[in-house]
Amino acid sequence: MKGTVVALGGGGFSMSESDGSSLIDDHILDLTGTTKPRVCFVPTASGDADGYSQRFESAFAGRAETSVLSLFCHDPWGYTDPSMLLEQDVVYVGGGSTVxxxxxxxxxxxxxxLGEAxxxxxxxxxxxxxxxxxFDASSTDSYGPLAPLRDGLGFVTGSACPHYLGESGRREKYLRWVASGELPGGYAVDDYAAVVFRDGEVVEAISEKTEHPVYRVMRVGDDAVEEPVAVRLLASTTSSSPETKLGVTSL
Known part of the structure; x- marks a missing residue:
């Protein structure tokens, strides 16, 4: 797969505690290289929850040209030909049901x-x-209890586990599924952290808060092994503090 993918385990505008501001979202906009990028929010996984789309528009107002692709035809957005995604600088996908x-x-x-875009x-x-x-596969609660899913788009090789330390059972079950072979190895990403891929390869891991790790998880024999990934702590443009590195291994 050619192109850039930013995979957030959690964080961004939807987990912001106040005005929707997010250093990860700022970084996503910076990746476009434009001053006012075209950003389309795709809230399909939430059933196009209106409040979710409104929160997106509020968070990106004034710094991006926003749009919402509502495949459930919700007002005021209605249905738009999905080929409009080919005209965007960013396609931002919300949370909910992966299945x-x-x-x-x-x-x-x-x-x-999306592959063409x-x-x-x-x-x-x-x-x-x-x-x-x-990803090829993932850990999902789309069926209620957490379960392995081997039915992703495959733009990134391996499996994904978001909310790695932020939700009960995520870590334990993901390690179990990788160890048993129910899921291939992949990346486990905590809340407020993300992994940036380019052309299918890891560029870096980033975080907007301290103590939110990223792991590469591999099957070794009958066990799953966590390899910490070095995480770059994003710095606010209003702060003079230098960016710091978290974790113990390089990419």
Whole structure:
């Protein structure tokens, strides 16, 4: 897969505690190289929850040209031809049900359109289900209890586990599924952290808060092994503090 993917384990505007500001979201905009990028929010996984889309528009107002792709035809956005994704600088995918997202996307042809958009320079980003969708496989609660899913878009090789330390059971079950072979090895990303991929390879891991790690998880024999990934702590433009590194291994 050609192009850039930013996979958020958690964080971004949807987990902001106040005004929707997010250093990870700032970094996503910076990746476009434009002063006022075109950013489309795709809230399919939440069933196009209106409040979610409104929070996106509020968070990005004034610094991006925003749009919402509502495949459920919610007002005031209505239905738009999904080919509009090819005109975006960023496609930002919200959280919710990974299974439902993938099913609806395939019916509307988004699987092919998103690959084409990425190859043409569009940054693909997403949180939670919006992280899971880019990988071959993932840990998901789409069926209620956490379960392994081997049905992603495959833009990134391996499996994904968002909210790694932020939600009970995520870490233990993901390690168990990788150890048993139910899921291939992959990346486990905590809340407020993200991994940036380019052309299928890791560029870096980033975080907007301290003590939120990223791991590469591999199957070794009958066990799953966590390899910490060096995480760059993003610095606010209003602060003179230098960016620091978290973790013990390099990329």
């Amino acid at each position: 439902n997202l993938l099913a609806v996307w395939r019916l509307h042809g988004l699987d092919d359109l 990425a190859a043409n320079g569009t940054v693909l980003a997403g949180i939670s289900a919006g992280m899971n969708c880019w």
